[in-house]
Amino acid sequence: MSKFKKKKNDEQAAINTASLPDIVFMLLFFFMVATVMRDNTLMVENKLPAADQIQKLDKKDRVIYIYAGKPSARYESKYGDQARIQLNDKFSVVSDVGAYVLAERATKREELQNVLTTALKVDGETNMGVISDIKQELRKVNALKINYTTRVGDYTQNR
Amino acid sequence: MARKSPEVNAGSMADIAFLLLIFFLVTTTIETDSGINRKLPPMEDVVDPPVIKQRNIFTVVVNKNNMILVEEKLMDLSDVRKAAVKFLDNGGGLGEEACNYCKGERNRSSSDNPDKAIISLKNDRETDYKVYISVQNELVAAYNELRNREFIALYPNERMSFVEADKKYSDPRTSVKVKAALKLKLSVLKKMYPQKLSEAEPTKNN
Numbered sequence: 183m184s185k186f187k188k189k190k191n192d193e194q195a196a197i198n199t200a201s202l203p204d205i206v207f208m209l210l211f212f213f214m215v216a217t218v219m220r221d222n223t224l225m226v227e228n229k230l231p232a233a234d235q236i237q238k239l240d241k242k243d244r245v246i247y248i249y250a251g252k253p254s255a256r257y258e259s260k261y262g263d264q265a266r267i268q269l270n271d272k273f274s275v276v277s278d279v280g281a282y283v284l285a286e287r288a289t290k291r292e293e294l295q296n297v298l299t300t301a302l303k304v305d306g307e308t309n310m311g312v313i314s315d316i317k318q319e320l321r322k323v324n325a326l327k328i329n330y331t332t333r334v335g336d337y338t339q340n341r
Numbered sequence: 342m343a344r345k346s347p348e349v350n351a352g353s354m355a356d357i358a359f360l361l362l363i364f365f366l367v368t369t370t371i372e373t374d375s376g377i378n379r380k381l382p383p384m385e386d387v388v389d390p391p392v393i394k395q396r397n398i399f400t401v402v403v404n405k406n407n408m409i410l411v412e413e414k415l416m417d418l419s420d421v422r423k424a425a426v427k428f429l430d431n432g433g434g435l436g437e438e439a440c441n442y443c444k445g446e447r448n449r450s451s452s453d454n455p456d457k458a459i460i461s462l463k464n465d466r467e468t469d470y471k472v473y474i475s476v477q478n479e480l481v482a483a484y485n486e487l488r489n490r491e492f493i494a495l496y497p498n499e500r501m502s503f504v505e506a507d508k509k510y511s512d513p514r515t516s517v518k519v520k521a522a523l524k525l526k527l528s529v530l531k532k533m534y535p536q537k538l539s540e541a542e543p544t545k546n547n
Contacts, residue, residue, distance in 0.1 A: 199355070202355045203351070203354040203355045203358055206355055206358040206359055206362055207358050209362055210358055210361050210362045210365065213362065213365035213366055213369055214365055216369060217365050217368055217369045231470060231471035231474040231475065233376070233377055233474055233475070233477070233478040234478065234482070235377065235478050235481040235482045235485055235504075236375045236376055236377055237375060237376070237377070237378050237507075237508075237511065238373055238374075238375045238508070238511065239373060239374045239375055239376060240373050240511075240513070242373075245374075299378070301374060301376065303374075304470050305470070306469065306470055306471030306474070307469060307470070307471070308469070308470045309466060309467050309468065309469065309470070310464045310465065310466055310467070310468040310469070310470060310473055311466030311467065313470060313473075314464075314466065314542065317381060318542075320381060321381050321382070321383070321384045322384060324383070324384070326380055326381040326382075326383065327378070327380060327381075328378075328379050328380075328381060329374075329376045329377065329378050329379070330376045330377045330379065330474055330477070331374050331375070331376035332375065332376045332377060332474060332478075334375065337418060337474075337475040337478050337479065340471040340472065340474065340475045
Protein backbone atom coordinates (compact mmCIF):
# COMPACT_ATOMS: atom_id res chain seq x y z
CA MET A 183 0.00 0.00 0.00
CA SER A 184 1.38 3.39 -0.91
CA LYS A 185 2.09 5.76 1.86
CA PHE A 186 0.33 8.67 0.21
CA LYS A 187 -2.95 7.07 -0.41
CA LYS A 188 -5.66 9.25 0.89
CA LYS A 189 -7.82 8.06 3.60
CA LYS A 190 -11.20 7.44 2.20
CA ASN A 191 -14.10 8.77 4.15
CA ASP A 192 -16.91 6.36 4.17
CA GLU A 193 -19.44 9.19 4.56
CA GLN A 194 -19.59 12.78 3.24
CA ALA A 195 -18.43 15.41 5.68
CA ALA A 196 -21.14 17.92 6.62
CA ILE A 197 -20.66 21.39 5.15
CA ASN A 198 -19.48 23.78 7.76
CA THR A 199 -22.18 26.44 8.22
CA ALA A 200 -20.37 28.42 10.86
CA SER A 201 -19.73 31.31 8.45
CA LEU A 202 -23.33 31.53 7.31
CA PRO A 203 -24.27 34.11 9.94
CA ASP A 204 -21.34 36.23 8.81
CA ILE A 205 -22.50 36.17 5.21
CA VAL A 206 -26.04 37.00 6.18
CA PHE A 207 -24.90 39.80 8.45
CA MET A 208 -22.89 41.24 5.60
CA LEU A 209 -25.97 41.28 3.40
CA LEU A 210 -27.97 42.70 6.27
CA PHE A 211 -25.57 45.59 6.73
CA PHE A 212 -25.64 46.32 3.03
CA PHE A 213 -29.39 46.63 3.00
CA MET A 214 -29.45 48.58 6.22
CA VAL A 215 -27.13 51.14 4.72
CA ALA A 216 -28.85 51.22 1.35
CA THR A 217 -32.36 51.49 2.75
CA VAL A 218 -34.14 54.77 2.45
CA MET A 219 -37.27 54.52 4.48
CA ARG A 220 -40.26 56.40 3.16
CA ASP A 221 -40.16 59.59 5.14
CA ASN A 222 -43.62 60.78 4.25
CA THR A 223 -46.75 58.79 4.75
CA LEU A 224 -48.99 59.59 1.87
CA MET A 225 -52.30 61.06 2.87
CA VAL A 226 -53.46 61.76 -0.64
CA GLU A 227 -54.21 59.57 -3.60
CA ASN A 228 -51.09 59.50 -5.69
CA LYS A 229 -51.53 57.77 -8.99
CA LEU A 230 -48.96 59.58 -11.07
CA PRO A 231 -49.63 60.15 -14.75
CA ALA A 232 -47.49 58.34 -17.29
CA ALA A 233 -44.94 59.96 -19.58
CA ASP A 234 -42.01 58.71 -21.62
CA GLN A 235 -39.96 61.83 -22.35
CA ILE A 236 -38.57 61.92 -18.87
CA GLN A 237 -35.37 62.64 -17.09
CA LYS A 238 -34.13 60.94 -13.98
CA LEU A 239 -34.27 62.74 -10.70
CA ASP A 240 -31.35 61.29 -8.85
CA LYS A 241 -29.59 62.81 -5.88
CA LYS A 242 -32.39 62.78 -3.37
CA ASP A 243 -30.75 65.42 -1.22
CA ARG A 244 -31.49 68.04 -3.86
CA VAL A 245 -35.19 67.48 -4.09
CA ILE A 246 -38.11 69.02 -2.27
CA TYR A 247 -41.32 67.06 -2.57
CA ILE A 248 -44.81 68.45 -2.82
CA TYR A 249 -47.71 66.02 -2.97
CA ALA A 250 -51.19 66.83 -4.13
CA GLY A 251 -54.35 64.90 -4.84
CA LYS A 252 -57.61 63.83 -3.33
CA PRO A 253 -57.39 62.84 0.34
CA SER A 254 -57.14 59.08 0.65
CA ALA A 255 -60.20 57.11 1.70
CA ARG A 256 -59.13 57.25 5.34
CA TYR A 257 -59.22 61.04 5.43
CA GLU A 258 -62.08 61.59 3.08
CA SER A 259 -64.69 62.05 5.79
CA LYS A 260 -62.61 64.69 7.49
CA TYR A 261 -61.09 66.59 4.60
CA GLY A 262 -63.61 66.08 1.80
CA ASP A 263 -62.94 64.86 -1.70
CA GLN A 264 -61.45 68.00 -3.19
CA ALA A 265 -57.77 67.90 -4.16
CA ARG A 266 -55.48 68.97 -1.34
CA ILE A 267 -51.79 69.68 -1.00
CA GLN A 268 -49.66 67.60 1.33
CA LEU A 269 -46.44 69.04 2.69
CA ASN A 270 -44.42 66.76 4.92
CA ASP A 271 -47.02 64.92 6.95
CA LYS A 272 -49.97 67.25 6.94
CA PHE A 273 -52.53 68.75 4.65
CA SER A 274 -51.79 72.32 3.74
CA VAL A 275 -53.21 75.21 1.82
CA VAL A 276 -51.61 76.90 -1.15
CA SER A 277 -50.29 79.83 0.85
CA ASP A 278 -48.15 77.45 2.95
CA VAL A 279 -46.17 76.23 -0.04
CA GLY A 280 -43.81 79.20 -0.17
CA ALA A 281 -42.91 79.00 3.50
CA TYR A 282 -42.47 75.24 3.26
CA VAL A 283 -40.08 75.50 0.33
CA LEU A 284 -38.04 78.16 2.08
CA ALA A 285 -37.89 76.10 5.27
CA GLU A 286 -36.84 73.00 3.35
CA ARG A 287 -34.26 74.97 1.45
CA ALA A 288 -32.76 76.23 4.72
CA THR A 289 -32.24 72.65 5.93
CA LYS A 290 -30.13 71.72 2.91
CA ARG A 291 -26.42 72.19 2.65
CA GLU A 292 -25.43 75.63 1.53
CA GLU A 293 -23.82 74.60 -1.73
CA LEU A 294 -26.98 72.75 -2.72
CA GLN A 295 -29.39 75.54 -1.97
CA ASN A 296 -29.21 76.97 -5.45
CA VAL A 297 -29.59 73.72 -7.31
CA LEU A 298 -32.69 72.39 -5.64
CA THR A 299 -35.51 70.93 -7.65
CA THR A 300 -39.09 70.88 -6.52
CA ALA A 301 -40.75 67.61 -7.43
CA LEU A 302 -44.48 67.83 -7.87
CA LYS A 303 -46.00 64.46 -7.17
CA VAL A 304 -49.54 65.06 -8.20
CA ASP A 305 -52.36 62.63 -8.77
CA GLY A 306 -53.46 62.38 -12.38
CA GLU A 307 -57.05 63.27 -11.61
CA THR A 308 -56.24 66.60 -10.03
CA ASN A 309 -57.40 69.80 -11.67
CA MET A 310 -54.75 72.09 -13.05
CA GLY A 311 -55.99 74.95 -10.87
CA VAL A 312 -54.21 73.54 -7.82
CA ILE A 313 -51.00 73.03 -9.76
CA SER A 314 -51.08 76.53 -11.21
CA ASP A 315 -51.49 77.94 -7.72
CA ILE A 316 -48.51 75.91 -6.51
CA LYS A 317 -46.48 77.09 -9.48
CA GLN A 318 -47.32 80.71 -8.71
CA GLU A 319 -46.21 80.22 -5.09
CA LEU A 320 -42.97 78.62 -6.25
CA ARG A 321 -42.30 81.55 -8.54
CA LYS A 322 -42.78 83.91 -5.62
CA VAL A 323 -40.04 82.20 -3.60
CA ASN A 324 -37.83 81.83 -6.65
CA ALA A 325 -37.89 78.03 -6.68
CA LEU A 326 -37.99 77.83 -10.43
CA LYS A 327 -36.71 74.36 -11.16
CA ILE A 328 -39.58 71.96 -11.03
CA ASN A 329 -40.12 68.38 -12.01
CA TYR A 330 -43.49 66.90 -12.79
CA THR A 331 -42.87 63.45 -11.38
CA THR A 332 -44.40 60.75 -13.53
CA ARG A 333 -44.51 57.04 -14.03
CA VAL A 334 -42.72 55.58 -16.99
CA GLY A 335 -45.23 54.77 -19.67
CA ASP A 336 -46.98 55.79 -22.82
CA TYR A 337 -49.39 58.74 -22.78
CA THR A 338 -52.20 56.42 -23.84
CA GLN A 339 -52.18 55.05 -20.29
CA ASN A 340 -53.47 58.37 -19.06
CA ARG A 341 -56.96 57.99 -20.40
CA MET B 342 -14.38 28.75 42.45
CA ALA B 343 -16.01 30.02 39.34
CA ARG B 344 -18.07 27.54 37.54
CA LYS B 345 -17.54 27.10 33.87
CA SER B 346 -20.29 29.09 32.16
CA PRO B 347 -22.34 27.11 29.71
CA GLU B 348 -21.78 27.88 26.05
CA VAL B 349 -24.53 29.87 24.34
CA ASN B 350 -25.97 28.10 21.37
CA ALA B 351 -25.38 30.29 18.35
CA GLY B 352 -27.26 28.08 15.97
CA SER B 353 -30.24 30.41 15.77
CA MET B 354 -28.07 33.42 14.98
CA ALA B 355 -28.48 32.83 11.27
CA ASP B 356 -32.25 32.75 11.67
CA ILE B 357 -32.32 36.07 13.49
CA ALA B 358 -30.06 37.64 10.91
CA PHE B 359 -32.23 36.29 8.12
CA LEU B 360 -35.31 37.76 9.72
CA LEU B 361 -33.71 41.20 9.89
CA LEU B 362 -32.38 40.82 6.37
CA ILE B 363 -35.82 40.05 5.01
CA PHE B 364 -37.28 43.04 6.83
CA PHE B 365 -34.75 45.40 5.25
CA LEU B 366 -35.12 43.74 1.88
CA VAL B 367 -38.82 44.43 1.94
CA THR B 368 -38.57 48.03 3.12
CA THR B 369 -35.76 49.03 0.78
CA THR B 370 -36.65 51.40 -2.02
CA ILE B 371 -33.82 51.87 -4.41
CA GLU B 372 -35.98 53.26 -7.22
CA THR B 373 -35.40 56.84 -8.22
CA ASP B 374 -38.10 59.18 -9.36
CA SER B 375 -38.24 60.49 -12.83
CA GLY B 376 -40.33 63.07 -14.55
CA ILE B 377 -40.50 66.01 -16.89
CA ASN B 378 -38.19 68.83 -15.89
CA ARG B 379 -39.43 72.35 -16.38
CA LYS B 380 -38.20 75.77 -15.50
CA LEU B 381 -40.68 78.38 -14.34
CA PRO B 382 -40.33 81.96 -15.52
CA PRO B 383 -39.06 84.39 -12.88
CA MET B 384 -41.61 86.53 -11.14
CA GLU B 385 -40.54 89.99 -12.29
CA ASP B 386 -42.69 91.41 -15.00
CA VAL B 387 -41.22 91.98 -18.39
CA VAL B 388 -41.48 95.71 -18.93
CA ASP B 389 -41.34 95.62 -22.65
CA PRO B 390 -42.61 92.30 -23.96
CA PRO B 391 -41.06 91.54 -27.31
CA VAL B 392 -43.38 91.47 -30.26
CA ILE B 393 -43.68 87.99 -31.66
CA LYS B 394 -45.13 87.32 -35.04
CA GLN B 395 -48.24 85.22 -34.98
CA ARG B 396 -46.77 82.72 -37.41
CA ASN B 397 -43.99 81.95 -34.94
CA ILE B 398 -46.37 80.95 -32.18
CA PHE B 399 -47.88 77.52 -32.00
CA THR B 400 -50.79 77.70 -29.61
CA VAL B 401 -51.93 74.64 -27.76
CA VAL B 402 -54.96 75.04 -25.55
CA VAL B 403 -56.35 72.35 -23.30
CA ASN B 404 -59.84 73.34 -22.24
CA LYS B 405 -61.82 72.29 -19.23
CA ASN B 406 -63.32 69.31 -21.02
CA ASN B 407 -59.79 68.05 -21.68
CA MET B 408 -60.10 68.77 -25.39
CA ILE B 409 -56.97 69.85 -27.19
CA LEU B 410 -57.07 72.79 -29.53
CA VAL B 411 -53.99 73.26 -31.67
CA GLU B 412 -53.94 76.54 -33.57
CA GLU B 413 -57.65 76.84 -32.81
CA LYS B 414 -58.46 73.47 -34.33
CA LEU B 415 -59.55 70.45 -32.37
CA MET B 416 -56.89 67.77 -32.43
CA ASP B 417 -56.42 64.32 -31.02
CA LEU B 418 -53.53 63.83 -28.60
CA SER B 419 -51.91 61.33 -30.94
CA ASP B 420 -51.50 63.99 -33.64
CA VAL B 421 -49.99 66.69 -31.42
CA ARG B 422 -46.43 65.45 -31.72
CA LYS B 423 -46.54 65.41 -35.49
CA ALA B 424 -48.08 68.86 -35.67
CA ALA B 425 -45.46 70.27 -33.30
CA VAL B 426 -42.62 68.72 -35.29
CA LYS B 427 -44.06 70.14 -38.48
CA PHE B 428 -44.27 73.60 -36.93
CA LEU B 429 -40.80 73.57 -35.37
CA ASP B 430 -39.09 72.14 -38.40
CA ASN B 431 -40.86 74.38 -40.88
CA GLY B 432 -38.03 76.85 -41.48
CA GLY B 433 -40.02 79.29 -43.59
CA GLY B 434 -37.66 82.20 -42.98
CA LEU B 435 -35.80 83.97 -45.76
CA GLY B 436 -32.31 85.48 -45.86
CA GLU B 437 -30.97 85.93 -42.33
CA GLU B 438 -33.73 83.95 -40.80
CA ALA B 439 -33.40 80.95 -43.06
CA CYS B 440 -32.82 77.58 -41.44
CA ASN B 441 -30.45 75.39 -43.40
CA TYR B 442 -30.95 72.20 -41.42
CA CYS B 443 -34.74 72.23 -41.29
CA LYS B 444 -36.48 69.59 -43.34
CA GLY B 445 -39.95 71.09 -43.16
CA GLU B 446 -42.24 72.49 -45.79
CA ARG B 447 -40.84 76.03 -45.67
CA ASN B 448 -44.32 77.38 -45.47
CA ARG B 449 -44.33 81.17 -45.20
CA SER B 450 -47.31 81.15 -42.87
CA SER B 451 -45.61 78.91 -40.29
CA SER B 452 -42.49 79.38 -38.15
CA ASP B 453 -39.39 81.12 -39.56
CA ASN B 454 -36.81 78.94 -37.84
CA PRO B 455 -36.62 76.74 -34.73
CA ASP B 456 -34.99 79.54 -32.78
CA LYS B 457 -37.96 81.82 -33.39
CA ALA B 458 -40.61 79.17 -32.98
CA ILE B 459 -42.44 79.29 -29.68
CA ILE B 460 -44.94 76.80 -28.41
CA SER B 461 -47.50 78.36 -26.15
CA LEU B 462 -49.31 75.96 -23.88
CA LYS B 463 -52.42 77.18 -22.18
CA ASN B 464 -54.71 75.29 -19.91
CA ASP B 465 -57.87 75.83 -17.96
CA ARG B 466 -58.13 75.54 -14.21
CA GLU B 467 -60.43 72.58 -14.69
CA THR B 468 -58.08 70.67 -16.96
CA ASP B 469 -57.02 67.27 -15.68
CA TYR B 470 -53.38 67.04 -14.67
CA LYS B 471 -52.87 63.80 -16.55
CA VAL B 472 -54.05 65.33 -19.82
CA TYR B 473 -51.81 68.31 -19.26
CA ILE B 474 -48.84 66.01 -18.62
CA SER B 475 -49.66 64.01 -21.74
CA VAL B 476 -49.63 67.18 -23.83
CA GLN B 477 -46.38 68.33 -22.22
CA ASN B 478 -44.94 64.92 -22.90
CA GLU B 479 -45.88 65.06 -26.56
CA LEU B 480 -44.44 68.55 -26.99
CA VAL B 481 -41.16 67.54 -25.34
CA ALA B 482 -41.20 64.46 -27.57
CA ALA B 483 -41.42 66.70 -30.63
CA TYR B 484 -38.32 68.59 -29.55
CA ASN B 485 -36.52 65.36 -28.73
CA GLU B 486 -37.43 63.86 -32.08
CA LEU B 487 -35.85 66.76 -33.96
CA ARG B 488 -32.82 66.88 -31.69
CA ASN B 489 -32.31 63.15 -32.10
CA ARG B 490 -32.43 63.45 -35.87
CA GLU B 491 -29.86 66.23 -36.00
CA PHE B 492 -27.64 64.67 -33.35
CA ILE B 493 -27.36 61.48 -35.36
CA ALA B 494 -26.74 63.47 -38.53
CA LEU B 495 -24.04 65.65 -36.93
CA TYR B 496 -22.29 63.09 -34.75
CA PRO B 497 -22.75 59.68 -36.33
CA ASN B 498 -19.65 58.44 -34.53
CA GLU B 499 -21.33 58.71 -31.15
CA ARG B 500 -23.72 55.95 -32.17
CA MET B 501 -26.48 57.25 -30.00
CA SER B 502 -29.34 59.71 -30.11
CA PHE B 503 -29.65 63.04 -28.34
CA VAL B 504 -31.78 61.59 -25.57
CA GLU B 505 -29.32 58.78 -24.93
CA ALA B 506 -26.45 61.25 -24.94
CA ASP B 507 -28.29 63.45 -22.49
CA LYS B 508 -28.91 60.47 -20.23
CA LYS B 509 -25.25 59.56 -20.40
CA TYR B 510 -24.30 63.13 -19.58
CA SER B 511 -26.40 63.19 -16.42
CA ASP B 512 -25.22 59.75 -15.33
CA PRO B 513 -22.83 60.19 -12.39
CA ARG B 514 -20.77 57.23 -13.57
CA THR B 515 -19.70 59.01 -16.75
CA SER B 516 -16.16 60.35 -16.54
CA VAL B 517 -15.47 64.06 -16.47
CA LYS B 518 -13.72 64.00 -19.82
CA VAL B 519 -16.59 62.30 -21.60
CA LYS B 520 -18.99 64.67 -19.93
CA ALA B 521 -17.17 67.74 -21.20
CA ALA B 522 -17.18 66.40 -24.75
CA LEU B 523 -20.85 65.52 -24.53
CA LYS B 524 -21.80 68.86 -23.05
CA LEU B 525 -20.39 70.64 -26.07
CA LYS B 526 -22.32 68.48 -28.49
CA LEU B 527 -25.51 68.70 -26.48
CA SER B 528 -25.35 72.46 -26.31
CA VAL B 529 -24.97 72.65 -30.08
CA LEU B 530 -28.18 70.70 -30.45
CA LYS B 531 -29.94 72.71 -27.78
CA LYS B 532 -29.05 75.80 -29.74
CA MET B 533 -30.35 74.34 -32.99
CA TYR B 534 -33.66 73.41 -31.47
CA PRO B 535 -34.09 75.48 -28.31
CA GLN B 536 -36.96 74.38 -26.13
CA LYS B 537 -39.14 77.46 -26.15
CA LEU B 538 -42.20 76.23 -24.42
CA SER B 539 -44.17 78.93 -22.71
CA GLU B 540 -46.83 78.12 -20.17
CA ALA B 541 -49.41 80.84 -19.92
CA GLU B 542 -51.27 81.37 -16.70
CA PRO B 543 -54.50 79.45 -16.85
CA THR B 544 -57.78 81.01 -17.72
CA LYS B 545 -60.85 80.67 -15.63
CA ASN B 546 -63.87 80.52 -17.83
CA ASN B 547 -66.83 79.15 -16.05
